[in-house]
Amino acid sequence: MTFDALLFLSFGGPEGPEDVRPFLENVTRGRGVPPERLDEVAEHYHHFGGVSPINRLNREIMAGLRDQLRAESRDLPVYWGNRNWYPMIEETVARMAEDGVRRALVFPTSAWGGYSGCKQYHEDIARAREAVGERAPELVKLRQFFDHPLFVAANADAVRRACAQVGDPRARLVFTAHSVPVRADELPGPDGRPEWYSRQVAECARLVAEEAGVEAYDVVWQSRSGPPQVPWLEPDVVDHVERLHAEGVGSVVVSPIGFVSDHLEVVWDLDNEAAEKAAELGMGFARAGTAGDDPRFAKMIVELVSEHVDEVRPRKLSLLPAAGCSTNGEACAPGCCSRTA
Incomplete structure (x- = not known):
């Protein structure tokens, strides 16, 4: 055409x-x-x-x-x-x-x-x-x-670099994406099943982790912006860092696969808030880059x-x-x- x-x-x-x-x-x-x-x-x-x-x-x-x-x-x-x-x-x-x-x-x-x-x-x-x-x-x-092989490969290489940066073979890999209202995510996708957005994020996380050679990982959310009375997808990434610390995890690698570039929500929520929380708890922290560059x-x-x-x-x-x-x-x-x- x-x-x-x-x-x-x-x-x-x-x-x-x-x-x-x-x-x-x-x-x-x-x-x-x-x-x-x-x-x-x-x-x-x-x-x-x-x-x-x-x-x-x-x-x-x-x-x-x-x-x-x-x-x-x-x-x-x-x-x-x-x-x-x-x-x-x-x-x-x-x-x-x-x-x-x-x-x-x-x-x-x-x-x-x-x-x-x-x-x-x-x-x-x-x-x-x-x-x-x-x-x-x-x-x-x-x-x-979300599942294009070049997008997955770029994110996987970024995860590998961040894992090398943190230097802890037991570091926990945490994928993040932008939170949305729970009600929005409950709607059916084109295959008739609900949770269309979160299923795509989970599938991308699985593909990237597999490509990067990482077996254990979590999928969490960030950057919610709606009224407080409306439930949004959880857990929040900062809350999750605290939970991992309570479970004895010493280091965390965060991959913002929900974003294609390091714009302000990535820089603020991860490089500032999540990184500061990890430092406060004495945890190692590294943030993977995004695929856009x-x-x-x-x-x-x-x-x-x-x-x-x-x-x-x-x-x-x-x-x-x-x-x-x-x-x-x-x-x-x-x-x-x-x-x-």
């Missing part, structure tokens, strides 16, 4: 102190997050000068992606749009229309199903096309990639493109479906990635 461009679609992040509060209001709009929680999270950003690393990291990933596309003789310009901060997807799709793009693939920086990781990106695509109107290009979202990540994106352009068979390491491919922001498979109240 013929495509004119590739849209790199991400979450977005503030690039100065004045951006922080408007950005957080965009992120939490309609979710009932109390103002004091926004104030608390804003302090995390201000701790780093009001700048999230995510936009810089996305620019670096896109530079590698453009290099990989050229290396494989693919003439696809790469555009960049965000959900919550500039460059906003609506502006980017308008520019694509002005440039004459009629049909483009969309790569979202999320490996997962679920509302925030998949369905909301479909909504972003539909909203942007509606804003642009009849001139809007057709947009085809690429699939979820590994050259194989850009190569994986080009492989996902090839599935559409050249009708190449998808490379997957699990039997779980990799839903999410649709056009123009249309819904995923029935029952997949629905939103809950």
